Amino acid sequence: MDEQRAGEAGQRSDNAPMLDSADFIVAIPARYAASRLPGKPLRLLGGTPLVIHVAQRAIAAGAREVWVATDDERIRDALQGTPVQVAMTSAAHASGSDRLAECARIAGWSDEAIVVNLQGDEPFAPPAGIRAVADALAASGAEMATLATPVEDAEALFDPNTVKLVRAASGDALYFSRAPIPWHREGFAQNRQALPPGQWLRHIGIYAYRTGFLQRFAALPPGRLEQAESLEQLRALEAGFRIAVALTPEPFPPGVDTPEDLARAEARLGGA
Numbered sequence: 048m049d050e051q052r053a054g055e056a057g058q059r060s061d062n063a064p065m066l067d068s069a070d071f072i073v074a075i076p077a078r079y080a081a082s083r084l085p086g087k088p089l090r091l092l093g094g095t096p097l098v099i100h101v102a103q104r105a106i107a108a109g110a111r112e113v114w115v116a117t118d119d120e121r122i123r124d125a126l127q128g129t130p131v132q133v134a135m136t137s138a139a140h141a142s143g144s145d146r147l148a149e150c151a152r153i154a155g156w157s158d159e160a161i162v163v164n165l166q167g168d169e170p171f172a173p174p175a176g177i178r179a180v181a182d183a184l185a186a187s188g189a190e191m192a193t194l195a196t197p198v199e200d201a202e203a204l205f206d207p208n209t210v211k212l213v214r215a216a217s218g219d220a221l222y223f224s225r226a227p228i229p230w231h232r233e234g235f236a237q238n239r240q241a242l243p244p245g246q247w248l249r250h251i252g253i254y255a256y257r258t259g260f261l262q263r264f265a266a267l268p269p270g271r272l273e274q275a276e277s278l279e280q281l282r283a284l285e286a287g288f289r290i291a292v293a294l295t296p297e298p299f300p301p302g303v304d305t306p307e308d309l310a311r312a313e314a315r316l317g318g319a
Contacts, residue, residue, distance in 0.1 A: 071181040071255070072112045072160055073105035074150050076143035077167040079119035083305050088122050088167050090309055093316045097303060098122060100170035102131045108177035110163070116150035142279055144254075148265035151258045158259030161185060166252055168304055170312060173297035176253065180293065184255040187291035189219060191264075191283055192255040194295040198247035201240055210250040210278060212292060220290040223250055223278050248292075251299050254280070260288075 077098050081087040088098035098115060105113045113131045117123060118138040126133055134150040147164055156162065161181050165172060176194060184192035195212055203209045207225040215221050222228065227235075227247070234243025256264065270285035272278075283290055303309050 189289035
């Protein structure tokens with residue numbers, strides 16, 4: 048089954064750097080006690096728990112293994128009968144990366160295994176995007192990889208809930224921020240209702256790393272930049288590690304974080 052899936056994934060990635068047999072793992076952190084949408088992984092979308100929708104996207108991406116790292120037996124029970132493997136992890140983890148680091152220890156992945164951290168509230172994550180972040184890690188040699196997409200309007204650029212980033216010419220991340228970066232001094236002095244010429248990038252919260260670095264990253268203390276912006280990826284940059292940034296090959300529709308988001312997702316699933 049793994050060989051067949053790997054071959055199919057290789058055929059699908061003609062326009063992207065090739066991974067060796069598309070050999071990557073997807074791990075989905077799924078905490079039950081979400082503050083804005085309690086029980087989020089088990090909320091029904093089209094009659095199916097949200098976490099299963101996310102896992103199906105990972106399977107469609109051609110992942111060698113798909114794991115859900117959770118702290119709640121109800122989530123484990125909901126995944127019975129699916130090809131998804133479950134790691135029961137501590138309820139005390141402060142972040143998804145910490146939870147996946149424990150998952151990696153439970154699963155026994157090698158230090159060189161490529162792991163994609165797919166958030167558990169992304170029921171419409173495009174399989175091509177999941178593969179693209181794994182490809183970006185393999186091709187770049189960076190410690191981490193993530194995705195971005197162009198900012199489409201000034202409202203998103205100035206929205207602190209929309210994370211922006213800037214890249215070096217190499218494609219590596221220079222910085223992530225909730226503020227509008229880069230700041231166009233002349234353009235924004237005249238008008239903040241429209242984007243000046245240029246390209247602003249919105250961060251998409253999907254990551255890839257090798258298991259060995261995932262353990263190292265989870266062991267790092269939060270940096271001052273991370274604490275100021277509440278952005279975990281800044282911990283890696285502040286510690287001097289590279290984060291490769293690729294443009295997503297397909298749009299990532301909004302995730303599900305609130306009851307309103309869930310209603311919109313239901314409408315999208317129904318084609319409304």
